[in-house]
Amino acid sequence: MTDFQSVKTVAVLTGAGVSAESGVPTFRGKDGLWRQYRVEDLATPEAFHRNPALVWEWYDWRRELIANCQPNQAHLTLAEMEKALPDFTLITQNVDGLHRRAGSQKVVELHGNLWDVRCVAEGTVREYRRVPLPEIPPRCQCGALLRPNVVWFGEPLPAEAIAAAQEAATSCDLMLVIGTSGVVHPAASLPFWAKQGGAYLIEINVQRTPISTYADEVILGPAAVEVPRLWAKWRQAVE
Numbered sequence: 001m002t003d004f005q006s007v008k009t010v011a012v013l014t015g016a017g018v019s020a021e022s023g024v025p026t027f028r029g030k031d032g033l034w035r036q037y038r039v040e041d042l043a044t045p046e047a048f049h050r051n052p053a054l055v056w057e058w059y060d061w062r063r064e065l066i067a068n069c070q071p072n073q074a075h076l077t078l079a080e081m082e083k084a085l086p087d088f089t090l091i092t093q094n095v096d097g098l099h100r101r102a103g104s105q106k107v108v109e110l111h112g113n114l115w116d117v118r119c120v121a122e123g124t125v126r127e128y129r130r131v132p133l134p135e136i137p138p139r140c141q142c143g144a145l146l147r148p149n150v151v152w153f154g155e156p157l158p159a160e161a162i163a164a165a166q167e168a169a170t171s172c173d174l175m176l177v178i179g180t181s182g183v184v185h186p187a188a189s190l191p192f193w194a195k196q197g198g199a200y201l202i203e204i205n206v207q208r209t210p211i212s213t214y215a216d217e218v219i220l221g222p223a224a225v226e227v228p229r230l231w232a233k234w235r236q237a238v239e
């Protein structure tokens with residue numbers, strides 16, 4: 001167990017597992033398929049080019065589902081940690097927006113946000129929360145297609161987001177990795193960089209992942225239970 005008293009700088013990396021208990025399906029594992037499609041068949045520029053309506057049907061389904069989900073105790077605890085800790089960075093691969101809905105303010109969204117849309121011609125980004133969509137695929141006023149403002153396989157991450165995430169990972173004393181399969185890079189490299197920078201690494205997941213092999217502690221259990229439990233222990237240690 002780490003000595004929480006000496007921890008000054010904290011970085012957290014979350015993946016789909018942090019939202020699992022809110023009812024948001026993860027990408028891999030038994031709930032991972034939508035119709036017969038895998039995420040790798042839908043979340044690509046090629047898939048959008050081939051069949052924008054199909055890709056949008058998937059996003060429309062996810063947007064409606066997520067609109068009816070609530071942040072869970074893991075999201076809420078992370079928002080509380082941000083308020084209580086002086087140097088805290090929350091990095092997420094999730095596009096569901098649940099961290100912000102839980103009250104987190106400083107969130108590095110590595111893969112964008114599915115409540116924002118981008119015009120493929122003009123590149124303009126705007127919030128668009130209507131569910132279900134009145135028209136699939138949706139179009140910009142200029143007539144061009146709109147796409148979700150998220151990062152697809154084969155696309156670069158937003159430069160500012162990856163720079164902020166790298167900075168937080170390489171300079172933290174403690175990194176908490178919650179509910180990610182640790183297979184999609186560069187996000188999956190962040191715990192490794194944190195470890196190389198000397199951070200203490202705690203992983204929370206319902207199962208072991210490639211990150212478990214070098215984590216200092218692996219806590220096996222659901223995030224909505226284990227994040228509040230860890231935070232309670234942490235507060236007890238510093239009070």
Ligand code: OAD
Nearest residue numbers: 015016017020026027028093179180181184205206222223
């Ligand atoms: P995955 O679906 O790959 O992994 C979810 C992880 O959460 C798995 O390791 C599960 O064991 C774990 N898990 C499930 N339920 C949990 C719970 N209740 N508590 C804790 N852990 C739980 O999701 P990500 O790792 O987020 O990117 O996937 C990474 C990226 O791949 C996504 O951001 C997305 C996807 O393709 C893009 O779309 C670009």
